[in-house]
Amino acid sequence: MPNISDLIKADFLAIGTKLVWKRRNGQGFTAEVVEGGFIKTTDGVSHKTPSGAARSLIGRPIDGWAIWRLNDGTTLGELRSKLPNK
Numbered sequence: 001m002p003n004i005s006d007l008i009k010a011d012f013l014a015i016g017t018k019l020v021w022k023r024r025n026g027q028g029f030t031a032e033v034v035e036g037g038f039i040k041t042t043d044g045v046s047h048k049t050p051s052g053a054a055r056s057l058i059g060r061p062i063d064g065w066a067i068w069r070l071n072d073g074t075t076l077g078e079l080r081s082k083l084p085n086k
Helices: 004-009 050-058 076-081
Strands: 018-022 028-034 038-041
Touching: 004 076, 028 050, 038 050
Parallel strands: none
Antiparallel strands: 018 028, 028 038
8 A cells, every 4th residue: 555655656646735624513733754654643643544633633534645744736546546556
């Protein structure tokens, strides 16, 4: 299964890329892609997966690939779908 490190290696993401998540209830979150292919949330914790990062913020499972977006609106899942099949 592809991960954030794979997106970095493919030049789809860079260290320091900001991620945003706007919930339907109006609540919003931000995170940042950091060294090692982790996602660092605003609480300072680094997570190996987008879903882990999202879960840590709301306390329940959620598909992080579908909800984390770049500033242009592209989801991490859309980027992942552009990776060549391994």
